[in-house]
Amino acid sequence: MRIFHYLCFEIKTAYKCILGTFIGFITIIGLLLSLLYAINIAKASTEEALAINVGVVLPEDQSELGGLFRFANNLTSLKGYCNLISCSEEEVKAGLLNNEYSLAVIIPDDFFEKSIHMQPAEFTILLPHELSHNEKKLISMFHGVEHVMVVCESAIQSMYYSMYTNSFSFTRQQMENDFTSIYVKQFLSRNNIFDVDYLSSYGNYSFIEYYLSSIILISLIICSISFFGMYGNNELYLEKILSVSTSGIIRTTIIKILSQTIALSTMMLGLLLSLTVIDKIMALNIIFFEPNIIIGIILISLSVSSYTHLIITLCKCSADSSIYYILLSMIMVILCGGVVPKVYFPKALNTLSFALPFSSWHNALLSLLFENHLSGLISVLIINVILLFLGITLYVRQVRHNV
Amino acid sequence: MFRINLSFIILQIKNCIFSLYFWLKILLVIIVIFLVTQIGVSSDDDTLVLLYNDGSSVADDIIDSMARTDYVGYDFKICKKLDKLKEYVQKGDAVCGIVFDEDFDLAIRTGKLKNCIKYYQSASSIDGFAIKEVVFPFILEAVSNTLIRNYLSETAPDISPEVLDLITSTNDLLNSQTNISIFHIEELGLRSPIIKSSLNLSYNIALWLLFGIALIDVYSLGEIYKAHFSGRKKAVHYLYTFEGALISTLISSLIVGLLFFTGDVLLFLLYGLICTIYACLVRFISKSNKRYTTVIPILMIVCLFISPIIYDLTIIIPSLKYISFLVPTTYFTM
Numbered sequence: 001m002r003i004f005h006y007l008c009f010e011i012k013t014a015y016k017c018i019l020g021t022f023i024g025f026i027t028i029i030g031l032l033l034s035l036l037y038a039i040n041i042a043k044a045s046t047e048e049a050l051a052i053n054v055g056v057v058l059p060e061d062q063s064e065l066g067g068l069f070r071f072a073n074n075l076t077s078l079k080g081y082c083n084l085i086s087c088s089e090e091e092v093k094a095g096l097l098n099n100e101y102s103l104a105v106i107i108p109d110d111f112f113e114k115s116i117h118m119q120p121a122e123f124t125i126l127l128p129h130e131l132s133h134n135e136k137k138l139i140s141m142f143h144g145v146e147h148v149m150v151v152c153e154s155a156i157q158s159m160y161y162s163m164y165t166n167s168f169s170f171t172r173q174q175m176e177n178d179f180t181s182i183y184v185k186q187f188l189s190r191n192n193i194f195d196v197d198y199l200s201s202y203g204n205y206s207f208i209e210y211y212l213s214s215i216i217l218i219s220l221i222i223c224s225i226s227f228f229g230m231y232g233n234n235e236l237y238l239e240k241i242l243s244v245s246t247s248g249i250i251r252t253t254i255i256k257i258l259s260q261t262i263a264l265s266t267m268m269l270g271l272l273l274s275l276t277v278i279d280k281i282m283a284l285n286i287i288f289f290e291p292n293i294i295i296g297i298i299l300i301s302l303s304v305s306s307y308t309h310l311i312i313t314l315c316k317c318s319a320d321s322s323i324y325y326i327l328l329s330m331i332m333v334i335l336c337g338g339v340v341p342k343v344y345f346p347k348a349l350n351t352l353s354f355a356l357p358f359s360s361w362h363n364a365l366l367s368l369l370f371e372n373h374l375s376g377l378i379s380v381l382i383i384n385v386i387l388l389f390l391g392i393t394l395y396v397r398q399v400r401h402n403v
Numbered sequence: 404m405f406r407i408n409l410s411f412i413i414l415q416i417k418n419c420i421f422s423l424y425f426w427l428k429i430l431l432v433i434i435v436i437f438l439v440t441q442i443g444v445s446s447d448d449d450t451l452v453l454l455y456n457d458g459s460s461v462a463d464d465i466i467d468s469m470a471r472t473d474y475v476g477y478d479f480k481i482c483k484k485l486d487k488l489k490e491y492v493q494k495g496d497a498v499c500g501i502v503f504d505e506d507f508d509l510a511i512r513t514g515k516l517k518n519c520i521k522y523y524q525s526a527s528s529i530d531g532f533a534i535k536e537v538v539f540p541f542i543l544e545a546v547s548n549t550l551i552r553n554y555l556s557e558t559a560p561d562i563s564p565e566v567l568d569l570i571t572s573t574n575d576l577l578n579s580q581t582n583i584s585i586f587h588i589e590e591l592g593l594r595s596p597i598i599k600s601s602l603n604l605s606y607n608i609a610l611w612l613l614f615g616i617a618l619i620d621v622y623s624l625g626e627i628y629k630a631h632f633s634g635r636k637k638a639v640h641y642l643y644t645f646e647g648a649l650i651s652t653l654i655s656s657l658i659v660g661l662l663f664f665t666g667d668v669l670l671f672l673l674y675g676l677i678c679t680i681y682a683c684l685v686r687f688i689s690k691s692n693k694r695y696t697t698v699i700p701i702l703m704i705v706c707l708f709i710s711p712i713i714y715d716l717t718i719i720i721p722s723l724k725y726i727s728f729l730v731p732t733t734y735f736t737m
Contacts, residue, residue, distance in 0.1 A: 034708075077532035096591065105586075115585075125588045136476030137450070137533050139588075143474055146583050147540030151547050154577035158551070162570045168559050178558075182550055183543070186516075190539040191532075195518040199493040200526035222700070323619070327427040331434065340438045343493050 006252065010259035013230055037077045051081050052102035052134045055092035077141070081134045096128045103127050103135055118153065151182040201341040205366055208286060213365040214338045216271075217285040217358065220264060220301065221329045222309040227260050228322050231312050257305045257388070265301035269294060287369060296368040299380050300361050306387035307357055313394045332358045339380075357383045416650055425651060428619075429658055432612045436663050449478040450530055452538075453488045453500040456481075457521075460512050462503030465541050474537055492523045498530040499523060501538060513551040514541065544578055597691070606667075607712040607736045609659050610674065614732055615707060617653050617678035618699045620648035622684045643728055649679045677731050706730045 023318050073084045087095070095101035104126040113192055114121035131139065156179050163172065170178070202210040276289040311328060315321030331340060335349060336358035353359050360383055364376030454469060456462045469479045480497075482488040488500040502521035510519030520542070524531040548571040555570070556560050656675030660668035685702065689695035707713065710732040711724050727733045 043671055044670075075532075077536045079532075081530075081533070120584075122584060123586050125586050127588050127593060128591045131475065133450075133476065137530070140474040140476045141533065141536050142586055144537045144540050146585050148543060149583045149585065150581045151540060152579060154574050155547050155551055157577050157581075158570050158573035159601060161573050162566055166562075166566055168562075170558050178554065182554065185547075186543055186550070187539070189516075191535060192518065192524035193539065193542060194514045194520050194535060196522045196524055196531070198526045199489060199523050201493055201495060202526075208416050213697045252486075306724070309734065315484050324427070326619075327424065327431060331427070334438065343490070344438060 007259065010230070010255050011262055013225065014259040014263035036249060051083055052084050052138070053085055053095075053100060054130070054138065055087050055101040055104040056084050057089045057092055057104065057106040058086055059107055059111065062183070065107060065112050078138075082138055092126070096126060099128075101128075102132065103138070148183070152179065155179055155183075158172050201343045203341075205370060209366065210341070210371050211280050212286070213362060213369060214333075216268065217300075217304075217365060218333060218338060218363050219271075220268060220304045221308075221333070223264060223267065224260070224304055225322050227305070227308055228312060230256060230260070249399050250392055253309070253392050253395050257309050257391070258303070258306065260305035261298065261302040264305060265298045268297050270300060272297065288372070290372050292372055292374055293368055296364060296374065296377055296380075299377055300365060300385065303357060303361060303380055303384050303387060306384060306391050309395070310387055311389040313391055313398060316398065332356050335363060338362060357387065381395060418647070420654075424590070425654075428616060429655060432609070432616070432655065432659055433662065435612055436609050436659065449476055450534070451491070452477055452479050452499040452534055453478060453482040453491055454502065455483075455485055455488050455498045455502045457485060457502050457504040459503040459505060459507045461508050461545065465545050466503070469538070469541055477534070477537060480485075489523060492525050494524045495527045498525055499534055500527045511546050511549060514546055514553050516546060547578070548574055551645075567602055603736075604713065606664060607732070609663060609671075610732050611703075611707060611712050612709075613652065613656055613659060613671070613675060614678050614681075614730070615703050617648065617652045617675065617682040618685070618702065620651045621682040622680065622692060622699065648682065649676065652676075652679045673726050673733050674731070681731050702730075706732055709733075711736050 056069060058069060069084065069086060072078065078084070085101070089106060090102040092101060092106070095106055105123055106126065107123040108121075109123045111123055125139070125142075127135075156176055159175055159179070160172070163175075168175075200206075227250040272287070272293065273289060276287050279285070279287045308325070311325045312321055315324050315396040335345075336342070336353045336356050337345075338358060342353060342359075345353070360376070364380045367376040454466045466481055470481055470527060472479060480711060482491070482500065485502065487495070488502070491497040492500045499521040502523070504521065507519045510516050518537075522531075522535075551574060552567060580639055652675040653672055656671040657668065660671035664671065685698060686695050689698050707726040710730055711727075712732065
């Protein structure tokens with residue numbers, strides 16, 4: 001009965017401690033999430049803002065070139081970094097002077113006529129200043145078009161040479177048309193040549209998913225700081241009675257960790273539920289609250305509580321132990337890829353990060369929240385056992401030493 | 404009211420250097436800056452495209468000619484290991500990696516090119532499509548003889564092998580010698596607009612961390628000294644924390660400056676001083692340490708949010724510019 005009373009008392013204390021930091025914590029979470037959202041928007045906007053405007057001067061009454069312009073403007077390869085804008089020569093020159101256009105393409109009146117008759121034809125690129133990155137890419141694409149034309153013309157020319165000496169059933173015009181259509185067909189299906197596989201530094205997860213789980217874990221660690229208040233020097237009457245023997249100390253330690261776990265997990269589940277509601281309202285489809293998440297969050301909370309208990313024990317419950325806790329946790333979070341993905345680390349650091357608990361917590365939370373897999377929790381369980389064993393053993397030794 | 408006590412300053416420096424807290428803090432800053440320098444920050448350098456031959460007999464010529472090409476904006480490099488290629492692409496150091504394997508040989512022989520090239524694209528880049536446009540002509544050139552053979556086998560099935568060989572060798576010769584130019588460039592020589600295209604991420608992160616250090620130092624030193632003096636039952640003026648925090652932040656700034664940004668050491672020291680004054684001001688306004696601990700992370704995140712550290716959000720939300728002047732990092736970021 002005394003144990004139960006003590007448990008209730010510790011749970012109450014844990015809630016008291018955690019509620020004190022709750023408002024600050026919610027503000028931090030809100031700020032971090034809005035930062036994540038703003039960075040996402042800023043990334044997209046920067047890419048859009050860095051897209052160059054290219055003024056294109058088309059000859060009048062040339063429907064063929066107009067069609068070609070529309071085709072080029074819809075090319076996926078140009079989207080995101082280049083906007084083709086049809087305008088007059090005067091507009092283009094004025095636009096180049098006031099930096100509205102990064103470069104201009106002026107197509108002469110006889111360009112199309114000469115091109116279809118395989119005569120040399122050139123358009124002019126007006127370059128106001130040194131080439132920027134996106135302008136270089138556009139020029140390279142023009143070189144690519146030249147290369148395709150060389151390949152096509154070489155095939156047709158090689159057929160001409162043999163047609164002088166050999167008789168074929170097809171005419172020259174027919175052969176030209178056939179070859180042109182073969183190469184145009186190849187050009188149109190060029191994207192099918194590539195078997196594309198995307199590689200991301202965030203693994204199989206998106207930027208938002210990766211950092212959302214990081215933020216949840218960092219929040220758990222930040223919230224645990226408030227539990228330092230549960231390790232005061234003035235022992236409670238009930239705690240004193242219970243800790244008269246070694247088994248008593250073990251029991252009180254377990255109760256301390258359990259009460260912290262209950263406080264942390266209820267708060268996290270509440271937060272996840274509210275995030276799911278926001279997700280549903282905004283139709284973002286990022287988080288789905290499944291029953292498995294409850295088990296996962298309880299296990300991860302237990303792990304974080306055990307970790308906090310271990311650090312407090314190692315710091316001998318001193319006044320500045322919270323500072324050491326913050327610094328050690330920050331180093332652990334960074335080394336385990338909570339801030340920068342682990343692919344950027346040297347291999348030795350990468351190996352070291354696997355030995356730290358944050359890696360397992362992060363992997364488990366990612367697979368739990370976004371794949372609904374419980375497999376990642378096995379390593380969390382192992383870590384729980386190790387942390388609990390170390391935390392309890394050291395705490396018992398410390399208390400017995402103090403006595 | 405407040406006197407500078409030399410022996411106290413020497414004691415502070417000694418305390419700083421011999422404290423675990425100080426070295427943990429420095430270790431944290433060094434790790435972060437080191438990691439940030441490892442991240443490829445987008446710049447105006449040429450886009451890196453990696454090429455790898457995974458057992459294809461016809462790909463060597465293509466890879467060589469691609470690596471030799473002088474297309475502006477792209478840097479084609481041959482990679483010797485597939486793992487390395489994937490690692491570079493995953494990190495975003497290379498925009499894409501192109502792998503030619505045995506399937507590619509078969510595709511070139513038959514003319515059926517669908518999915519014949521393994522193309523690893525970095526998820527963080529939008530350049531993937533543009534690169535395909537540059538790579539495609541090389542593949543087309545490689546397959547052109549097969550296309551000619553396929554065409555002739557349908558239209559002139561009785562053509563002799565000698566004539567066929569003559570046509571394909573002529574095609575190869577013409578491909579290597581023909582030069583078509585469809586455009587010429589006229590440079591107008593105007594002054595280029597000044598655009599801040601990329602931020603110096605490692606420098607800015609170092610500034611941000613030093614700001615955090617100043618904030619934490621003012622808190623933590625206050626706490627440590629409060630505990631220390633309370634043992635002697637002696638009241639401590641909170642300005643004593645300023646002296647200690649200033650020394651700690653200045654030493655941190657000096658170490659970071661010397662390790663990573665040697666040319667800007669003095670600037671870093673000035674920045675450390677400003678940050679400590681700022682942190683003390685915030686501590687003074689917060690009144691209690693408890694309130695101050697809530698303010699520290701909020702201020703750090705707000706600073707990351709409104710100062711041009713990772714992204715310059717003021718370009719997208721111009722009104723943020725005025726709020727950004729409230730934090731010291733804005734005046735020093737690059």
